[in-house]
Amino acid sequence: MMENEKAVKRNIEQINQTSDDTGSAISRRQFSLGISGIALAGTILELSDHHVANSLAVKTTAPQKLKPQVLNQAQYVLSGTIGSLWSPDSRHIATFQENMVTLYNASTGTPELSYSKHTDEILTVKWSADSKYLASSGFDHIVHVWDAVSGQAMTMYEGHTDIVRDVAWSPNQHYIASAGYDKTIQVWEALTGKMVITCSGHAAEIQTLAWSPDSRHIASTDLQNKTMIWRVI
Secondary structure, rough: HHHHHHHHHHHHHHHHHHHHHHHHHHHHHHHHHHHHHHHHHHHHHHHHHHHHHHHHHHHOOOOOOOOOOOOOOOOOOOOOOOOOEEEOOOOEEEEEEEEEEEEEEEOOOOOOOOOOOOOOOEEEEOOOOOOEEEEEEEOOOEEEEEEEOOOOOEEEEEOOOEEEEEEOOOOOOOOEEEEOOOEEEEEEOOOOOOEEEEEOOOOOOEEEEEOOOOOOOOEEEEEEEEEEEOOOO
C-alpha cells in the first residue's frame, strides 16, 4: 500500500516538473518571439520611414524632365503688350502697355484686373516675392505700389525728378529701390513710401537695379556701361 502511494506521488511530481519545464520553455519561446517581433517591427518601421523620406526627397528635388518636341501653337496669346512677367507663385501674368498694367490668370489667359493710374507710359513692372503687390514706374516720374488682388494703390513714391527706369524689391520685401534718368538710386519703405537712402555717383542715366540675395547690397548699371555696387545695410 505504501509503495503504491509513493509511486503515485512520484508520478504527480514528474508531471508537475514536466509542466514547469514546458511552461518555462513556452515562456522563453514567447519572450524570444516577442523580442524578435519588436526587432522586426522596428526594422519595418525604420525601412518605412526611410522609404517615406526618400519619396519626399524625390518629390521635392527631382527636376521635371522635358520631352523632345516641337510646339507649333501657343496655349493662348495675350495681345497689346510691350512686356510681361510671371508672379512668383506662377498664378498670374502681368502685362503692360502705355499707362496700363493688366493681370491675367496664368492657367486660362483670362484678364482679372487692370491698373491704369499712371499718367504716362510705363517702363517697368515688378512683383513682390509673395505675389501680393506690384511696383510699376515710367515716364510720369512716380513709382506706384499697388495690391494685386484689389488694384488699390498702396504707395505713390514721388521722390524722383525724371523718368524712373527700373525698380527692385529687396528680397525681404521691406524696401524698394528705384532709379532712372535723374541718376540717383533711392531706397524707400515699400508700403509707406518713406525714403531711407539716396545713392548718387552715376554720371549717366541708370537703367537697371539688382539687390543682393541678403538684402545688403544694390548693383546699379547706367548707359555708360558702368555698374556700381552700394552697401545699403
